[in-house]
Every structure is written in structure tokens, then in C-alpha cells.
Amino acid sequence: MLHYSIAVIPGDGIGPEVMEEGLKVLGAIEESHGGIRFARDVMDWNCSYYLQHGKMMPENGLGILKDYDLILLGAIGAPEVPDHVSVWELILPIRRAFQQYVNLRPVKLLKGLESPLRYKGHADFDFVVVRENTEGEYSNMGGRMHQGTPYEMAVQNNVFTRYGTERILKYAYALAEKRSKKSVTAATKSNGINHSMPFWDEIVKEVSQEYSGIQTNLYHIDALAAYFITRPETFDVVVASNLFGDILTDLGAAIVGGLGLAPSANINPERKYPSMFEPIHGSAPDIAGKGIANPIAQVWSLAMMMDHLDLPELSTVIMNAIENVLQDGKVLTPDLGGTATTKELGDEIVRHIYQTTR
Template sequence: MKHHSLAVIPGDGIGPEIMNEAMKVLQLIEEMHGGFKFDIQSFNWNCEYYLKHGKMMPDNGMEILKDFDVILFGAVGEPRVPDHISVWELILPIRKTFEQYVNMRPIKLLKGLESPLRHKSHDDLDFVVIRENTEGEYSNMGGRLHQNTPYEIAVQNNVFTRYGTERIVKYAYEYASCHNVKRLTAATKSNAMNHSMTFWDDIVKEISQQYNTIETNLYHIDALAAYFVSNPEKFDVVVASNLFGDILTDLGAAIVGGLGLAPSGNINPEQKYPSMFEPIHGSAPDIAGKGIANPIAQIWSVGMMMDHLGYSELNHLILESIENVLVDGKVRTPDLGGTATTSDMGDAILERLRTLLESEREQVHNGSQ
């Protein structure tokens, strides 16, 4: 039996609530699949930890995490701790230190749901955004001078390296090629950002020459955001810089039903370091503790994690289970127009997944006779 080491960081707000439902799913597939086992260790590194210790994680936190195979993350953020502290001292160090340079975010209208965009079908809303995850606009270079004076200055530098840009663009093209899609769109703003984004454009054009069967389009970010709403069927794979990808994927989540439905993977493709999987939504302190948060994004993130570990069939079964519950329509959290609790939704998905796993096991058994 294969063992996978898993670090779990539930985080703040609704994080522990939705993580609880994800762990139920993980336990079920571990029990019923039979081919692997997770060695799980949970870490309560969050804003409460910061308020007690003055830091979001221990000084040796990265050393603790580096030998895990994967990390499952919930959410981070709490009103008593400024967001730039909680994010820059927990999520971003993990992404950068472990070279999780690919942020993978599917934009998919799930069966059983309708998009806020009129007349857009499930086929129209099914693409993926690949976001550069370690440099660009989130490079933490700059500073503030003469604070609280009339002469105060704030400088934030964007950093784009050839190495970093080439590897994310190549990854996007390889993903498109492996998934037999014919269109790749790159987000840019080279008409205004005449150094960093013209550099980005040049590298996209250079690499596109190696993939002649894939249609390449460069769209300015403002137009691209509009096309997400008016013509989402134009997209198969979208590759974007750190900030542009962050904004586009929140918009993408909105057009398929909301942030509660949006998973993501922070991936180190070479598997030199652990990859991390998390919903893209925040900690939602306004509903924390009420038991009404939608756990779908967290559960789907487990599916993406399983795919990363080589169990793509389990990713498909988890997604199918989610869609079965949504199609049935009886169990829905308030964000989806229902009255179900977080655990109601989690349990409904769990039971559908159990049925699918039993059916698959029976087919395997019958096929071996």
C-alpha cells in the first residue's frame, strides 16, 4: 500500500468548517479505494496563532512542511489581523518557497447550476486559468518612505524574469497540448505596461512557435475581463501573470455560480516540493461559525489533489458526486439558494461518492471474474 504524507492547515473563519467536510471525503476514498493511505498531520497556523505568538507560523514552519507530499489548505484571514500580514506570512511564503509556480484554477459551470450569464451553457463555461504564482506583481519589492507626512511615497515593483515567465507559459502550452485543446489565451496590458508586459508578450510569442497546432491570442486584461462575461466560450486555456490571474479567476468563479464553487491547486510540477490545494475564497468571517458555508470548493480541491497524486479517476468521481447532488437540487447551501448546512452538503456529496465508489468496486470485481 502506498503512503502519502499530507499536511492540513484549516486556517481561519469558515476554513475549519469546510475542511471538516473535505476530510470526511478523504477518509472515505482512502477506506474504499484500498490502494493508498494518507499520513495526516494538522497544523493550527492561523490568525489566532498570530495573535498569541506574533507570527502566522513557527520560525521552522517551512522546514516542517517541506517533506510532505501535499498540503491541503482551508482559508486565512481575520478582522483583527491585517490581510497583508496573514497572506504574506502564511500562504505566499509557502507558494514561493516551494516553487508552486503554477496556480491552476478551473472555471467550470457544474451540472445542476445555472450561470448568472443568460444563455450560457455548460459547454460555454468550461476552461482553465493558469496563473503565474511566485513573481510578477506579488514580488514584495518596494517600500514606503516618509510615512504619515505630506511627502509620503509608496513604491511597489513588479518583477518578471525570463525564467519565471518561460516556465509558466510553457506549462500552459503543455497543458493545452496534453488535453487536446486548440486555443490558448494570454492576458496582457502591454499598451500601458510598456516594459513588463511587452516582455511577457515577447515570451508568449516565442514559445507559441513551438506549438503550431494551438491558436494563440493575446488580449489586454480589460478586454479579456469583458470577454469572460460576453464570450466565455472563446476560451480553453488562459495564462496570466500573478495579479491578472488572481482577478480573472474571481470573475470566473462569479460567472459559474460563486466563490464557494472554485477550487485551486498551487503546483510544483517537478514535485521537488509539496504542492498545495485550496479553495480560492477567503475565510468569510461574516458567516464563520454559522455552519452555512459551501464546502464544494474545498472538496473539489481534494479532487485536484488526488489528480496531482496520480489518481485522476478519483478526481472525476468526486466531481461527479458534487454534480449529482447539485442536479438533484434537494441539498443546497444558502449561497446556492437553499437552506442546507455545511455538513448537510458535505454528507450529501459523501453519500453520492460512496455509491459511485461501490459501483466502481463492483465493476472491477465483476471484470476480474
Template sequence: MQHFSIAAIPGDGIGPEVMKEGLKTLRKIEELHGGIRFSIDVFDWNCHYYLKHHRMMPENGLNTLRDYDVILLGAIGTPEVPDHISVWELILPIRRTFQQYINLRPIKLLKGLESPLRYKNHSDLDFIVVRENTEGEYSNMGGRLHENTPYEMAVQNNVFTRYGTERVINYAYQLAEKRKAKRLTAATKSNGINHSMPFWDEIVKEVSSLHPSVQTDIYHIDALAAYFITRPEQLDVVVGSNLFGDILTDLGAAIVGGLGMAPSGNINPEKAYPSMFEPIHGSAPDIAGKGIANPIAQIWSIGLMMEHLGFEEMNHLVVSSIEEVLIEGMIGTPDLGGKNKTFELGDAIHKKMQEVSVQHN
């Protein structure tokens, strides 16, 4: 029997609603696998906590999380707390403290869904984005001067280290080597950003020489965004900086069914620290409390978690079960064109996991 400790942070808005279905998924995995047990602790660190304590988590919060195998996050953010507080005082400290320098985001059109791209099908939309997750444009370096005067100014510095850039690009190449297409596309903007982006390009070319079996393309971010729409079938592994990867993956989610279909993993590949898995979507305060949020991104994120822990077959079970429910088309939340509640879609997926597992046994 293998035991894993999980820290669950449901967060704000729809976060607790989708997290509830995610925790049910963990229990279903325990049941179906038979050799896995999860110990789960839930932490109510969110914007309501901030309004009460003037911080997003306790002073010893990071030390509390350090000994867990995995962190699960729902969604963070409310209108009462500015995003730069909720993100910079909870999510980013976790990513940086635990060296989660890889943000892994699959862009995959599941069977049973149609893309808004009229002439693209499931085989055209199946790639993955590797985003640098701890430095780059989100480095928190800079400041403001002469506030509340006509001369007010803001300076934001980007930080690209050789160490940080090499490790994310090397990870992307290693991932590309394992995939059938063996193709890597790097996002840049070296024709407009004349220091950090040429540096990025140079390292891509250096690392590419170590992976001769992988075809390499380097595209400017504006052109690459267009290629997400016009020729996504030519993409397999896309690697980008913190900002570019963030923007591209929201675009990617839009072409495969929306943010409710977009999982992610914040990965420490060495497993020296806990990795964190979360849906890409936000807290959606406009629908919070209505029980209609799509839980698929949260459930799929747990599939990614299982693969990270060494149980690739359980990720396959999760994804194939989601697809079967979508193909049947009987149960769906409003964003999927249905009228069902969050728990109804979650229950349908968990029931399908049981059925698929029996079929394969």
C-alpha cells in the first residue's frame, strides 16, 4: 500500500465547489486502484482569510505545506481583494518556495466536444504547453516613484537567469522526446524585446543541440498566437516564458472548450518539494454558490497529479472517463451546453470511472 499526503486549498468562489468533486475523485481512485491511500488535510486559506487576518495564509503556512506530497488548489480571488494580493501572497510564494518551476498545461480537445475552430478536430488539438513558472516577467522586481504626482512612474523588471531558462527548456525537450511527434515550438519576441528574448533564443538553440531527434521551431509570440488558431495540428510541445506561457494557455483553453476544460500542474520535477495541481480557471464570483461550475478541470488536474506520482494509468482512466461522459452528452454544466449541477457532472464522471475500470479488468 502506497500512502500520499495531500494539502487541499479550496480557495474562493467556485473553488470549494469544484474541489469537493476533486476530493471525491481521489476517493474513487483509492477504491479502484486498491493499492493507494490518500491522507487529505483541507486549509481554508483564501481571500476571506485575508480580510480577517490581513494575510493570505498563516505566517508558518509554507512550512506547513512543505512536508506534503502534493498540494491541490481550487481557485483564488474575490472582488474585495485585489488580484496582486491574492496571487502574490499565496499562489506565487508556493510556486517559488517549492521550486515548482514547470507549469504544465495540456491543450487537448476531448472527444464529445467541438472546438470553436470550425475546421479543427480532436486530432488537430492535442498538444502541451510548458511554461516557466518562477521567474521571467513575474519576478516581482521594480517599484513606483513619485506616487500621486504628475511625474508618477512604475518600473517592472524581468529576470531571466541561465539556470532557470535552461532547466525549463531542457524539461520541454525531454518531454518532446517522449512524444510521438518529437517537435518543440519556443515562444519568443526577440524582435521587440532586445535583451531577455535574444537570451532566451540563444539558450533554446544551445539546448536543442543536445536533443537532435526533436524538431525545433522558434516563433514570435504574436505569430504563435495566430498559429494556435490557424494550424494547431503542427504544435506538440510549446515552451514559453512565464508571461507568454500564461497568455498562450488561456488562448489554448478557449479553443478546446473553455477554462472549465483546462487543468494544470505546477511541477517540481525533482520531487524535492510538493508539486501543486489546479484548474486554470479563476474563482468565477458571478456563478459562485449556484452549483453550476464545471468540475472537469479540477478532476483532470488530479489526473495530472496521479501521473506525476507515477500512476499514468490512473490519469488515463480519469481522462477517458471524462471523455465517455462528454460523448454520451447526457450530463453537462451550462458552459458545456447542459443544465446540470456541478455535483451531477462529478458523479457522472466517477460512475464512469467505475465502469471503465471494470471493462479494462
């Protein structure tokens, strides 16, 4: 019997709603596939917690989380709390303290869906973006001076280390070795950012020498964004710095159906610390409580969790259930053109899981 412990952070807005469906799917996996159990503890760390306690999580929050095997996150953010507070006091500390330096986001057009790029089909969208997740443009270095005066200024420093850059690139190349196209595309902007990006380019070229069987492409970020639209079928593994990866993955989600369908994994490849799995959509306060949020991104993040646990067969079960529901087209949330509730879509995914395993 395999046993895993999960810290569940439903978060804000639609986070608890989609998380409920994710946990329902997790329960179906346990019941339909003997030999695996997930112990789940729910943490009430969110913006409401911040408004009550003045912090996004307890002082010993990271100490609590480190003993779990995995972390599931719903969505964080509320109008009452500035985004830089909610993100910098919960999500980023988790990613950094637990060395979740790989942010993995698939760009795949699911069966049953149509891309906004009408001239492209399902075979044209099947790549993955590897985003550096702990340094780069999202460093906590800099500051503000002379606030409230005409001399006010703000400085934000980018931090690129050789260690951090090498390890994310090596992860990307190792991933490409397992995929069919054997290709890595690296995002840069060395024609405009004259210190950190040439440094990044140099390390790309160094690391690429260790992977002779992998084709390497180095594109400026502006051109690369355009290529996501005009030729997505040419990509296999795309690797990028923290900011560039963040932007590219939202664009990637848009061309395969939207943020409501997009999952992500924050991975500590060495497995010394727990990895965290989450949808990339926000807390969507405008539809929170209406019961119409799309839970697919949360459920898909569970499939990514199964892959991380080296349980690809369970990942396949979840993904097949999602795609079967989408192809049936009978139980879809409003963002997908249907009238179903969050719960109804979650129930339908669960039904397909049981249907294929009985």
C-alpha cells in the first residue's frame, strides 16, 4: 500500500470550489485503484486569514508544510489584500523554501476542445514550458526611496545565478530526452537586457553541449511569443526565466482554451522537499460563490501530481476522464459553452473514472 500525505490549501475565491472537486477526484482514484492512499489535511491559509492575523500563514507555516509529501493549492488572492502581499507571503515563500525551482506547465489542446487559433488542430499543441521558479526577475532585492516626493524611485534587481540557471536548463534538457521531438527552445532578450540575458545565453550554449542529441533554439522573447501563435507545432520543451516563463505560459493557456483549463506543478526534482500542484488561474472573485468555476485545471494538476509520484497510469486515468467529459460535451461549465455547475462537472469526471475502472 502506497501512502502519501498532502497539505491542502484551498485559498480564496473559487479556490475552495475547485479544490472540492479535485479532492473528490482524488477520492475516486483511491477507491477505484487499490493500493494507494492520500492523507489530506486542510489549511485555512488565505486572505481571510491575513485579515484576521496580519499574515498569510502562521509563523511556523513552512515548518508545518515541510513534513508533507505534497502540497495542493487552489487559488490565492482577494480584493481586500494587495496581490504583492498574498503572493509574496504565501506562494513565493513555499516555492523558495522548498526549492521548487521547476515550474512545469503543459501546453496541450485537450480532446473535445477547439483552439482559438482556428487553423491549428490537436496535433499542433503538445509542448511543455519549464519556468525557472526561484530567482530571475522575481527576486526580493531592491527597494523604494523618497516616497511621496517628486524624487520617488523604485529599484527591482534581477538575480541570475550560475547554479540556478544551470539546474533549470539541465532539467529542461533531461525532459526533452524523454520526449519525441528532442528539442529545447530557450527564451532570451539579450539584445535589450545586456547583463543577465547574455549570461543566460552563455549557459544555454554550455549546457547544450552536454546533450548532443537535443536540438537547441534560442529565441528573443518577443519573437517567441509570436511563434507561439504562428507555429506552436514546432515546440517541444520551452525553457525560460521566471518572468518570461510566467508570461509565456499564460499565452500558452490562452491558445489551448484559457486559464481555467491550465494546470501547473512547482517541483523540487530532488524530492528533498514537498512539491506543490495548482491551477494557474486566479481566485476569480467576480464568480466566486456562484458555483460555475471550471475545475478542470485543478483536476489536471492532480494528473501532474501522479506523474511526479511516478504513477503515470493514474495520470492517464485522470486525463482520459477529463477528455471523455469534454468530448461528450453534455456537462460543461459556462466558460466551455455549457450550463453545468462546478460540482456537476466534477461529478461527471468522477463518473468517468469509475466507468473506466469497473
